[in-house]
Amino acid sequence: xxxxGRGAEVTGNESRRGRSHGGSRYSAWSLLxxxxxxxxxxxxxxxxxxxxxxxxxIVGGGAHGLxxxxxxxxxxxxxxxxxLERAYIGGGNSGRNTAILxxxxxxxxxxxxxxRSLELYGALSSExxxxxxxxxxxxxxxxxxxxxxxxxxxxxxxxxxLGVDSEFIGPERVRELVPAIDLRGDGLHPVLGALWxxxxxxxxxxxxxxxxxxxxxxxxxxVHQQTEVIxxxxxxxxxxxxxxxxxxxxxxxxxxxTAGSASLVxxxxxxxxxxxxxxxxxxxxxxxRPFLDTVLASDSLHVYxxxxxxxxxxxxxxxxxxxxxxTRGSLEFLEHLAASVLQLxxxxxxxxxxxxxxxxxDMTPDGAPIMGPTPVEGFLVDVGWGTYGFKAAPxxxxxxxxxxxxxxxxDLVRPFALERFLEGRLVNExxxxxxxx
Amino acid sequence: xSALRPQWVTKDGYMILIGCPLCGSRPSTEFVYLxxxxxxxxxxxxxxxxxxxxIYFRKNSNDESDEVWQHASGCRQVLVLSRNRSxxxxxxxxxxxxxxxxxxxGVP
Numbered sequence: 001x002x003x004x005g006r007g008a009e010v011t012g013n014e015s016r017r018g019r020s021h022g023g024s025r026y027s028a029w030s031l032l033x034x035x036x037x038x039x040x041x042x043x044x045x046x047x048x049x050x051x052x053x054x055x056x057x058i059v060g061g062g063a064h065g066l067x068x069x070x071x072x073x074x075x076x077x078x079x080x081x082x083x084l085e086r087a088y089i090g091g092g093n094s095g096r097n098t099a100i101l102x103x104x105x106x107x108x109x110x111x112x113x114x115x116r117s118l119e120l121y122g123a124l125s126s127e128x129x130x131x132x133x134x135x136x137x138x139x140x141x142x143x144x145x146x147x148x149x150x151x152x153x154x155x156x157x158x159x160x161x162l163g164v165d166s167e168f169i170g171p172e173r174v175r176e177l178v179p180a181i182d183l184r185g186d187g188l189h190p191v192l193g194a195l196w197x198x199x200x201x202x203x204x205x206x207x208x209x210x211x212x213x214x215x216x217x218x219x220x221x222x223v224h225q226q227t228e229v230i231x232x233x234x235x236x237x238x239x240x241x242x243x244x245x246x247x248x249x250x251x252x253x254x255x256x257x258t259a260g261s262a263s264l265v266x267x268x269x270x271x272x273x274x275x276x277x278x279x280x281x282x283x284x285x286x287x288x289r290p291f292l293d294t295v296l297a298s299d300s301l302h303v304y305x306x307x308x309x310x311x312x313x314x315x316x317x318x319x320x321x322x323x324x325x326x327t328r329g330s331l332e333f334l335e336h337l338a339a340s341v342l343q344l345x346x347x348x349x350x351x352x353x354x355x356x357x358x359x360x361x362d363m364t365p366d367g368a369p370i371m372g373p374t375p376v377e378g379f380l381v382d383v384g385w386g387t388y389g390f391k392a393a394p395x396x397x398x399x400x401x402x403x404x405x406x407x408x409x410x411d412l413v414r415p416f417a418l419e420r421f422l423e424g425r426l427v428n429e430x431x432x433x434x435x436x437x
Numbered sequence: 438x439s440a441l442r443p444q445w446v447t448k449d450g451y452m453i454l455i456g457c458p459l460c461g462s463r464p465s466t467e468f469v470y471l472x473x474x475x476x477x478x479x480x481x482x483x484x485x486x487x488x489x490x491x492i493y494f495r496k497n498s499n500d501e502s503d504e505v506w507q508h509a510s511g512c513r514q515v516l517v518l519s520r521n522r523s524x525x526x527x528x529x530x531x532x533x534x535x536x537x538x539x540x541x542x543g544v545p
Binding site: 261263264272273274275276277321322323324325326328332365421422423424 | 470485486489490493494495499504524
């Protein structure tokens with residue numbers, strides 16, 4: 001799709017500009033050196049002048065967009081790329097999710113995808129020279145009614161066939177993994193079984209976003225904050241550039257990597273998406289002594305939580321019951337959360353909630369993302385991630401980079417094309433949410 | 438449409454109460470969102486792409502939106518709400534019955 005990638009002749013200085021941006025390598029030695037000489041660290045995010053044209057413009061400075069800039073530069077040698085972020089990087093839904101990783105999905109398409117993501121995340125800290133605090137603590141999903149157990153067992157069996165470390169376990173194993181649990185579920189929802197997924201776990205948002213940004217900039221890509229795309233320009237059915245709050249920019253390829261604004265950004269190019277935008281709330285408690293070392297979810301109670309290294313508990317639940325773009329939290333959410341969590345671990349009743357917030361999820365009819373080309377040539381989407389976006393970021397970015405560079409849709413992405421809704425080839429990923437949505 | 442004052446939205450955009458035309462201001466948790474108000478479409482079309490567009494695609498506006506709700510834990514009437522999807526401010530609520538608004542596919 002874009003000429004001048006790796007292997008093609010590099011013309012002049014233009015395509016290698018900015019090589020040295022992004023500062024030094026982080027190491028114990030550099031920490032010691034900076035500690036002793038008291039010098040400021042070089043900025044990780046180097047802001048340059050906005051240019052009049054790029055090969056590729058990426059809309060949205062989250063894990064997906066910055067990851068795409070990084071893989072375009074690293075895997076394909078394409079660096080005339082600009083990530084445009086309307087506010088600050090990682091300030092959207094990359095910073096609003098609960099940062100849980102897992103690959104125990106239901107469909108073969110989904111499992112392949114999230115397994116690749118888990119693999120990439122596992123190696124990302126050393127690759128980006130930025131510690132993303134990846135903690136594969138394990139992911140446990142409780143079944144507290146027969147319907148749940150049926151779904152969990154189904155997932156376990158599909159997972160095993162596709163090589164994902166995942167099994168259906170009984171209550172006694174659950175107690176070994178989480179000694180604090182009330183297996184009786186307060187008499188209302190006794191734990192009947194669970195899906196145990198040892199490679200699942202957590203990481204931290206900010207280092208993923210900043211790590212991708214810093215690495216992409218070091219390789220020559222650009223990141224522009226406070227640059228909102230307010231129009232996507234097309235001519236004769238193909239993209240020619242974008243209009244931003246800082247002026248017009250030409251580009252032959254524009255990729256929509258937004259979450260929570262996917263419909264609105266795509267509409268600027270005249271592309272309609274089958275998306276309904278719904279808030280997903282989360283909350284965090286005050287820190288308590290370490291007592292929980294897995295991600296604990298309940299398929300029946302629609303709640304999930306884990307304990308951070310600082311001791312806080314991070315909680316999440318189902319999406320809100322009506323579509324909205326508002327990021328306000330609600331009392332109903334906290335009420336439902338408390339009622340569910342206390343059925344599992346009654347002694348958390350004394351713990352106070354510190355804060356709550358909402359992320360905005362672009363939900364598709366089948367719960368699977370929309371990736372690839374659109375009817376407007378040169379306008380690509382990596383959107384519709386619902387509640388799974390952060391987990392998928394590296395694999396999505398890697399696959400989208402391959403599509404942008406070669407013009408060919410990678411097999412990993414092919415099932416998620418926008419066309420599937422019109423062709424009636426939906427990917428049923430609904431049943432594999434950590435909780436029902 | 439019986440326009441009700443939007444005092445059931447806090448100033449920072451969190452919907453607490455919805456004004457039911459029959460019951461008055463009630464907690465929003467009594468109401469169930471069903472769908473966007475849709476322009477009537479030809480559902481007997483032989484064009485499957487057109488059919489699937491009707492089924493799967495929504496406006497998904499971040500602005501004023503006309504929606505079908507039901508006062509499920511109250512009078513059980515189906516309602517048409519005009520709501521701003523960025524602020525959650527409800528501008529008007531009226532009975533869907535007899536309004537001519539095509540009710541969403543989820544209407545019981």
